[in-house]
Amino acid sequence: MRALVIVALAACSNDVDPRVIPGGGVGDGEIDGEVNVHVIDDDDAPIAGATVEVNGQQETTDSKGLVVFSDVEGAQTIAVKASGYRSEVWVGANGANVTIPMTATGVAPDSATLAGTITGWDTITVPTGHVKAAIVLFSHSDAFGDEANDLQTPAMANICIGGAVCSWTLLSRTGSVTVTAAIVDRDGKGTPTDPDDDTQSIIGWAYKTGVTVEDGVNQSGLTLALVEAGNLETMTIDQGTPPAGLSEVTCVPGIEISDDEVVQLPSFVNSDPTMLLAPKRTVFGGTATYRLTAIAQTTSGDMGAQSILLRQGMTTPDLAAGTWLVTPTDVEITRTTAAWSAVSGAALHSAVWGNGQTELLQITVLASKTASVEVPSLVALPTSGTLNARVTAIGADLDPNDFSLEDDSGLIWGASTQPVSIP
Numbered sequence: 001m002r003a004l005v006i007v008a009l010a011a012c013s014n015d016v017d018p019r020v021i022p023g024g025g026v027g028d029g030e031i032d033g034e035v036n037v038h039v040i041d042d043d044d045a046p047i048a049g050a051t052v053e054v055n056g057q058q059e060t061t062d063s064k065g066l067v068v069f070s071d072v073e074g075a076q077t078i079a080v081k082a083s084g085y086r087s088e089v090w091v092g093a094n095g096a097n098v099t100i101p102m103t104a105t106g107v108a109p110d111s112a113t114l115a116g117t118i119t120g121w122d123t124i125t126v127p128t129g130h131v132k133a134a135i136v137l138f139s140h141s142d143a144f145g146d147e148a149n150d151l152q153t154p155a156m157a158n159i160c161i162g163g164a165v166c167s168w169t170l171l172s173r174t175g176s177v178t179v180t181a182a183i184v185d186r187d188g189k190g191t192p193t194d195p196d197d198d199t200q201s202i203i204g205w206a207y208k209t210g211v212t213v214e215d216g217v218n219q220s221g222l223t224l225a226l227v228e229a230g231n232l233e234t235m236t237i238d239q240g241t242p243p244a245g246l247s248e249v250t251c252v253p254g255i256e257i258s259d260d261e262v263v264q265l266p267s268f269v270n271s272d273p274t275m276l277l278a279p280k281r282t283v284f285g286g287t288a289t290y291r292l293t294a295i296a297q298t299t300s301g302d303m304g305a306q307s308i309l310l311r312q313g314m315t316t317p318d319l320a321a322g323t324w325l326v327t328p329t330d331v332e333i334t335r336t337t338a339a340w341s342a343v344s345g346a347a348l349h350s351a352v353w354g355n356g357q358t359e360l361l362q363i364t365v366l367a368s369k370t371a372s373v374e375v376p377s378l379v380a381l382p383t384s385g386t387l388n389a390r391v392t393a394i395g396a397d398l399d400p401n402d403f404s405l406e407d408d409s410g411l412i413w414g415a416s417t418q419p420v421s422i423p
Contacts, residue, residue, distance in 0.1 A: 016096045018066055020044065023406030026095035026366070030401075035072055038099040039065045039080055042143075044406075047102055050082035053378045075367075079376040086359045087379035092366040094401055101405065105358050109148035110174040110215035114138075116222030118181055118206045121166040124226075126203075131186040134160040134206070135266060136224070138172040138179055138213075142260045142409065144310070148173035174213045178263055178284065181206040181224050199271040205232065205279050209257075227279045233317050235278040235290075237267060240321040242296035243307050243416070253319055254291045256312065257284045259410075262291065278317065290314040294321040307416040325395050325416040333389040333420050335381045338363065339372040343393035343416060347400060353381055353389045353422075360387075366400045387422040 016028045018036035022044065039050040039061050046065025051058055054076050059067040075094035081087045085102035118134060126132045136158040140149040153171040160166035170179065183204035189197045206224035213219070237251045251273065255263045263284060267276045281288040292311045298304030305327040311319065328349070330341040338351035347368050353361045353375075360381060363373045375381060395414035 018068065019097050020046075020065075021097060021099040022404050023409070024099045024101035025404040025406075025408070026090075026093050026098050027402050027404070028096040030094050031072055031074055031076060031096060033070065033073065034096065035069050035076065035078075036097050037061075037067050037069065037078060037080075038097070039067075039082065040099060040101050041085075042101065042103065044101075047082050047085070050080055050085075050102070051378060053079040053376060058378065077376070079378045081379050087361045089361070089363040089373070089376060089379060090366060091363060091373055092370060092400075094366075103359070103362075105360075109146075109151060111148070111151055111171055112174065112213050112216055113218040114170045114172050114179065114211065114213070114222055115218075115220040116168060116179075116208075116224065118160070118166040118168070118183075118224045118226070120206075120226045121160070122164045124183060124204060126185045127187075129188055129190055131188065132162055133184045133186060133200075134166050134168070134181045135184065135269065136160075136168040136170050136179065136181045137264065137266070138170060138177045139257065140254075140262045140264055141173065141175065142256075142262055144409075144412075146173075172211075172213050174215050176261065177211050177213055178207060178209045178257060178261065179211055179222065179224060180263055180279075182266055182269065184269060201270050201272070202267075202277050204277070207263075207279070207283070209284065227283055231280050231283050232277050233280050235265070235267075235276050235317040235319065237274045237276075237292065238318075238320040239274070239294055239296075240324060242294075242321075242324050243326045246296035246298060246305060246307055246327070248299060248301070249294070249296045251319075251321065252293045252295075253278065254293065255279070255281050255284055256289045256291050258287075264293075280317075281315075290317060290319060292319040292321060294324075296324065303419065305416075305418050307414070309414045310412065312410055312413075325393055325414045327416040328391045328393050328418040331391045331418045331420055333391065333422060335383065335387065335422060336375050337372065338375075338389070338391060340391045340418075342369060342371045345395055346393035346416075347396040347398055348394040350392045350394070351389065352392070353387050355382070355385065355387060368400075388419065389422055390417050390419040392417045 020038045039047045050061045052067045054069045075092045079089045157169035185203045186200040205227040253265045267273045294309040297306040328340045332339045350364045393416045396412040
């Protein structure tokens with residue numbers, strides 16, 4: 001969720017000591033003569049040697065990732081460029097301390113391969129003519145848009161089909177993860193040569209908590225324990241009314257184990273995705289809560305308009321998407337400017353330019369009524385070659401003058417995006 005979250009927030013004060021705002025953000029009072037700008041990476045480590053521009057002045061960050069600008073008043077446009085990172089611009093930043101996080105480009109997420117079995121797999125039975133299967137998954141970080149959450153296991157080795165033993169392999173992100181397995185019953189309807197009439201549903205779960213994954217350090221012999229029947233419950237999902245034209249809807253319920261770990265439950269494998277058998281949240285600890293991620297998009301999938309909702313902190317298994325954000329309209333993006341009509345209900349907006357899978361520049365607007373931006377010369381885009389771009393509206397219950405991306409990410413509840421192509 002970080003790529004989504006990076007698009008939001010701001011500050012207030014004066015004559016304060018420089019400090020790093022966790023995850024990035026703005027704080028400590030309005031800019032009144034001086035602003036301290038820290039530049040950090042995704043792990044909050046300082047980035048030295050980054051070029052920062054404020055009010056026509058350019059400075060280079062020191063070993064602490066810090067640069068200080070004087071003779072500045074009020075909200076500022078802050079542009080940052082660093083080798084190996086997507087360039088960032090924050091428009092309307094108004095805090096004595098500003099911390100801007102940078103996203104590395106062309107770097108594969110840290111990962112490792114896990115392998116193991118499901119204890120009691122042989123005791124699970126399905127009716128004659130049905131197929132028993134399992135899908136093994138790793139828990140996600142809470143950084144929205146984190147590429148590490150999208151790691152795909154080669155050759156679908158994280159799926160078991162039938163057999164007396166479920167031997168699985170899983171490519172996982174690093175950190176503390178929970179490994180889960182959704183156990184599925186697929187009904188072939190007595191027509192093995194015609195899969196179109198098949199139905200399937202989740203009939204059980206297995207899990208293992210507290211697996212510490214280090215980059216490149218593979219692990220084997222992990223065993224997932226079955227969740228007892230008394231710790232399973234039926235979860236219901238109400239997708240609400242998505243924006244017109246976004247007909248492809250996917251809802252993914254989850255269980256928030258901690259501030260930075262979420263077990264995602266693949267309800268979409270059910271023939272009826274509005275209902276599924278799920279572990280009770282208490283299986284993962286007394287403070288765990290439910291969440292719902294809902295995605296509505298056009299038939300073009302990720303290449304078309306999207307609206308995404310995130311509902312967090314729920315304590316009952318009846319999940320509802322609620323009100324969606326409509327997608328930005330009147331979007332006009334060139335290599336030097338971007339403009340749009342502000343989305344009602346959105347607190348913030350952003351514009352992103354990229355080249356294929358590589359994002360080159362993100363401009364975040366920390367004022368809901370500002371609906372146009374110019375690309376500063378410091379972060380100028382290539383003058384030729386096709387670029388992909390998008391404008392995103394962010395729904396958030398935030399004070400855009402005082403925030404921390406790490407502490408306040410739970411206040412962001414949605415986003416909607418309209419992509420365009422620049423020839």
